[in-house]
Amino acid sequence: MRDGPDIARIASLVGDPARANMLMALMDGGALTASELAVEAGVSLPTASSHLSKLMDGGLLALASQGRHRYYSLSGTQIASMLESIMGVAAAVGPRRTRPGPKDETMRVARVCYDHLAGEQAVAMLDGFLARDILVVAGEIVTLGPAGKEFFATAGIDIAALSGRRRPLCRSCLDWSVRRSHLAGALGAAILDHIMDRKWARRLPGSRAVRFTPPGRLAFEGVFLPPR
Amino acid sequence: MRDGPDIARIASLVGDPARANMLMALMDGGALTASELAVEAGVSLPTASSHLSKLMDGGLLALASQGRHRYYSLSGTQIASMLESIMGVAAAVGPRRTRPGPKDETMRVARVCYDHLAGEQAVAMLDGFLARDILVVAGEIVTLGPAGKEFFATAGIDIAALSGRRRPLCRSCLDWSVRRSHLAGALGAAILDHIMDRKWARRLPGSRAVRFTPPGRLAFEGVFLPPR
């Protein structure tokens, strides 16, 4: 017996291919039913159900019952963070079994991570925020900088409405594809909503990848990235 | 089959209790022999050997053969980062099986994470560096700030000697006990060396916990923490 938290218990939950696929499918922050997750994992419904109850016992999933549907989702951003961290190792040490195809390219540029934007675009955005004192960072904690309040007001994001919650306004989240951090937290989620509401980008069906439309990309860069 | 890196393969490697114990024992960044790791994991030598070759295949461990000893260590800081991230989840969702005893208290305050200092002291140190513009941070990348060069010169840490290597000078590493980041990278390692060289603190035998001596703590706070 060793000290410290029971890391093997958590890791073994993620260590089964079927469960890993389910978790990956939930990485976009959405909620899926047991049947949908069974398809994602490529197993039968009973098998999926068994896995789901294990993941629930382990505390990795949250459950929302709505009528005869039971929606499963990741139980928090911390879970998504851990999964991205494991993905980082897997991408680094693993054999390049998935050589960068067109979809992977899109995924590297922009994708959804739990409920916020990840990938090169997201990393560039956070870097820009920090460079322009819109955000400042200490450790994992990211907070509004001197230029922040005004910036988000003109960008059309209501900071005040976001700050009330228990959830931290900003957080950083390590990116498996670029090995840099991007913006998570309530603000990260709000920005993703902003992008989707304006249809600047659309989700690729059945994937976490996000493809910007040409005008959408220009709009996004104009509002959220620093001028070059 | 899904896109993305093979996360299940990595997680299942960590998911076995014996292997998890071995990895935890290596979290202090040291290198241990197969026999030592067998003891840590509580298994026989053949069993340990089998696990070690699996971890090698998975790319999680590095091996240094010296004579008839074979020293195993984590293959990089990224592995340590991932483990801390899993520990974070395990600590958050897991039952409090290890209720905070005296040793855990010490561990929370200061411990060794791979090759640098972690725990409350380390988090306070990084926060202080950022507040005083000794370091600045953008995403996961931490770099020297305007006040950095002078600070480390007076503190007695030779930045120039550290910058030559391929290893990044600074990095942040998420702390499972405090859920904040602390300083990793070559600079983080150099500071831990600094502390140990001057015997400001000592490692608790058989643990990653670090206990400062009373005068050592004062010296550390005087040099590396901001004045209150």
Add this chain to the structure above:
DNA sequence: AGAATGCTTCGATTAGTGTCGAACTATGCG
């Protein structure tokens, strides 16, 4: 060279767990 130590490989046993079909429960619809 011979003995001793560190470590790995082999072989056999065993425990755990992932898998699915079938039966069972629950919710919603007509």
Add this chain to the structure above:
DNA sequence: CGCATAGTTCGACACTAATCGAAGCATTCT
């Protein structure tokens, strides 16, 4: 009230993988 759909539980099977003892290699000490 029956029928269809969503989901869980049960039982049986198969397979992986963890485990250890014994034997085999490699390196160092005497």
